[in-house]
Amino acid sequence: MxxxxxxxxxxxxxxxxxxxxxxxxxxxxxxxxxxxxxxxxxxxxxxxxxxxxxxxxxxxxxxxxxxxxxxxxxxxLPDAEVLATRITDLSKRLTRSEAQVGQFNALLGKIWDKFRKTEQQGAGEAGAAISALRHWLEHEVAQAMEPGFSNPLAIKDGVLSVLSAQVTLLPSKQDFLVEGQATLLEAALRAGVSLNYGCSGGNCGLCKGRVVSGQVKKTRHHDYPLTEAEKEQGVVLMCSNTAVNDVVIEAAVTDGVQDIPFQQISASL
Ligand code: FES
Known part of the structure; x- marks a missing residue:
């Protein structure tokens, strides 16, 4: 598929x-x-x-x-380091695909050789049937390999995967895109996803999330101290990190005001 x-x-x-x-x-x-x-x-x-x-x-x-x-x-545009990582990822995928095409071509060469040898050994109807099958396969493969159609949406997706990254939240399964230099929290709120958060400035720790897969990068300083155990588990602050590539994050979303924790914020005039 x-x-x-x-x-x-x-x-x-x-x-x-x-x-x-x-x-x-x-x-x-x-x-x-x-x-x-x-x-x-x-x-x-x-x-x-x-x-x-x-x-x-x-x-x-x-x-x-x-x-x-x-x-x-x-x-x-994303942060330069993020951009470089995404371009590197894209380049790795291209290299892998090129290697697979090379292996596929080598395998095809071996299959054609086998066919020819079997044809030479076979006689009568069997030989003719093998020959017909080889010609049909050669024709189908040649058609499939023709560089005619490139799905424009796949091309767009390639360009956009460099400019943005997708975040999928667990367990809610909500997803959103992180564009430019937005933090995970900013991108979620822009997309209408109500992530749990408090100060949005790296002080309260209410926006914690655990990275399940993918890579994030800290782009804003935070004073809130994450414990060593939390860091090892992949816990990050959503208001201080951005997505480098497509990520899956375990994080709490609020369903209503009842989920917003009571906070005391000191202020001076
Ligand atoms: S919202 Fe307070 S630390 Fe992120």
Whole structure:
């Protein structure tokens, strides 16, 4: 099965909101597997989606072209180290894919050799059947290898995976994207995900989350002291870290005011 996308990612790729995609999934217009969609099904549902239409991509390109201003650029683009890690990850994936293609080609070469030898050894109908099968396979493989169609949504997703990262929360399974230099907390709140938090400045410790997979990076100083045990378990403060790549984090979300802890904040006038 081809690569599957979360609803958040799919919605952004075609420039609609999640609710619209959910409606299409419900009506059967868009095929979904466990709440995820495949590139080819998304493109079939939105055949007009083009690389140039993607708003984030367009905005970054405009900023780049017009030298719009350092501050805006900083807000749009991830931290340099984060960007370098994402490009390295992408490059590793490309290298792995190229190696797999190389191995696949070598394997095909061996299969053709085997076919030819078997054909030479076989006689009559059996030899003819093997020869027909080889010709059919050669034709199918040649067609499949033709560099004709590249799904534009897969290309967009590659570009956007460098500009942003997806966060999935457990156990709520809510997800959101972290863009630019936003912290995990900022990105969650912008996406309407009500993460548990207090000061948003690294002092109270209420925004703790445990990284289950993926990589985060501390981008803001915090005074709240995490214990060594917490650090070893992968506990981080959501208001002080950003996502380097797609991450899964165990974190509490609030369902209502009853979940917001009582706080005492000292202030002086
Ligand atoms: S919200 Fe207080 S430390 Fe993060």
């Amino acid at each position: 081809s690569h599957l996308l979360s609803l958040t990612r799919a919605a952004r790729l075609v420039g609609v909101n999640r609710v619209e995609l959910q409606k299409k999934m419900k009506s059967g217009e868009l095929l979904a597997f466990d709440g995820m969609v495949a590139f080819k099904d998304l493109l079939a549902c939105y055949p007009d989606a083009q690389l140039e239409e993607i708003s984030e991509y367009k905005r970054v390109m405009q900023i780049k072209e017009r030298a719009f201003g350092k501050r805006v650029l900083e807000r749009m």
